[in-house]
Amino acid sequence: MSTHPLRRPSYAAVLRVPHARRTFAAALTARLSYGTVSLAVLLSVTRSTGSYAVSGVVLSLFGATTVFLMPFRASLIDRHGPRRALLPMAALYGALLSVLAVLTWRPGAPAVAVGAAAALAGCCAPPLGPTMRALWSELVHDRDLLQRAYSLDGVAEELLFVSGPALVGALVGVAPPASGILLSAVLVVAGTWVFVTSPAMTGPRPPVPGKRLGAVRGLLAPVAVAAGVGLALSGVDLLVMAFAAEHHGTALVPWVLGALSAGSAVGGLANGVVAWRAPARTRLCRLTAGLGLVIAAAGLAPGLWTLTAALACAGAFIAPALTTAYLLADETAAEEARTQAGAWVNMAVNAGSSAGAMVAGLLVGRLPPVVCFLLAGAVAVSAALLAAPWRRRPPEPGTHPYPGGPADVRDAPAAL
Numbered sequence: 001m002s003t004h005p006l007r008r009p010s011y012a013a014v015l016r017v018p019h020a021r022r023t024f025a026a027a028l029t030a031r032l033s034y035g036t037v038s039l040a041v042l043l044s045v046t047r048s049t050g051s052y053a054v055s056g057v058v059l060s061l062f063g064a065t066t067v068f069l070m071p072f073r074a075s076l077i078d079r080h081g082p083r084r085a086l087l088p089m090a091a092l093y094g095a096l097l098s099v100l101a102v103l104t105w106r107p108g109a110p111a112v113a114v115g116a117a118a119a120l121a122g123c124c125a126p127p128l129g130p131t132m133r134a135l136w137s138e139l140v141h142d143r144d145l146l147q148r149a150y151s152l153d154g155v156a157e158e159l160l161f162v163s164g165p166a167l168v169g170a171l172v173g174v175a176p177p178a179s180g181i182l183l184s185a186v187l188v189v190a191g192t193w194v195f196v197t198s199p200a201m202t203g204p205r206p207p208v209p210g211k212r213l214g215a216v217r218g219l220l221a222p223v224a225v226a227a228g229v230g231l232a233l234s235g236v237d238l239l240v241m242a243f244a245a246e247h248h249g250t251a252l253v254p255w256v257l258g259a260l261s262a263g264s265a266v267g268g269l270a271n272g273v274v275a276w277r278a279p280a281r282t283r284l285c286r287l288t289a290g291l292g293l294v295i296a297a298a299g300l301a302p303g304l305w306t307l308t309a310a311l312a313c314a315g316a317f318i319a320p321a322l323t324t325a326y327l328l329a330d331e332t333a334a335e336e337a338r339t340q341a342g343a344w345v346n347m348a349v350n351a352g353s354s355a356g357a358m359v360a361g362l363l364v365g366r367l368p369p370v371v372c373f374l375l376a377g378a379v380a381v382s383a384a385l386l387a388a389p390w391r392r393r394p395p396e397p398g399t400h401p402y403p404g405g406p407a408d409v410r411d412a413p414a415a416l
Helices: 011-015 020-049 052-068 070-080 082-103 111-124 128-139 143-171 178-196 220-246 250-273 280-298 304-332 335-363 369-387
Strands: none
Touching (some): 011 020, 011 143, 020 082, 020 128, 020 143, 020 178, 052 070, 052 111, 052 335, 070 082, 070 335, 082 111, 082 128, 082 178, 128 143, 128 178, 128 335, 143 178, 143 250, 220 250, 220 304, 280 304, 335 369
């Protein structure tokens, strides 16, 4: 049963949990590194090599090793604990970013060395987002408060990816672009050190006999939804540019995309306020299907202002869908594999975004924008159908007590 709305805990109550403010602030400081590093790498490699092609390849190598090795790095944290595993990862990642910054500080950098440094740095990127989300489950034992914590975490992470590029833009106005890479290294090392020294940090959880399959079983729904959301949204970015060009209003593109982000932030905050009664998996499918339907309808917009309003409505589904995916993954996974479960969802979002941008690039110009919007929406709806709870299964003994777990028949960005 849901708590009565008037008695539901506030977002302030999340930060009043013992050690939550210090721990969350440290995690956000470290995670800001992921909001600054991509643009910093792109600008510095382009300046040092003089080639957009090389910078694109380097950024792809960095992104691929960061994203696709995330579940493995997360499994190390589950096995050895954040204090033993996370800080060495962050230190090595920061050192390799510093090497990359030195290589790209001046023009004439060897492309092979730059690519190798970027790929190796990505291999060591610490999974800070999944670790923080797993820690929320340790800090918060009230199910309504946990929903608030995850919503707050999701909105804060989205703001990091908006403020990070702006911070790099301000920095490169007074220093070489490689200074942005150094800033990313400092943020991740300093933030992670404060994070892992928090009194709230826990050690590794011993495996529960007979529950090892719980580490991966049941993750299809949140992973499928996360991938579908990533695919649909990365396509929307390119489609907005094509739509704007067709309507002679490319100057408005930042405002249109800003409406999508603003809608997501508002939706994420509202998601934590609602006293949900439907199981998490049902909510996940409904939110994702709603996102897909609004994206599909956005292609019918007669002009840019109408498209802006439609995408603001679509954005209201993004953060709630991803937050619910993370919750469902955390609650479905075995206790000793929560970080890894979150990493799988995170990987799915980022992998979907990469694939979606490539597919949208192939379709834009070959198909009318309205058809492309329809296809992007169909991807999200298909993911919702794939994750739908077509049949109910009885709860398993020893499952996670939070709402939306296997008894109700949920993680990933991303962010990282």
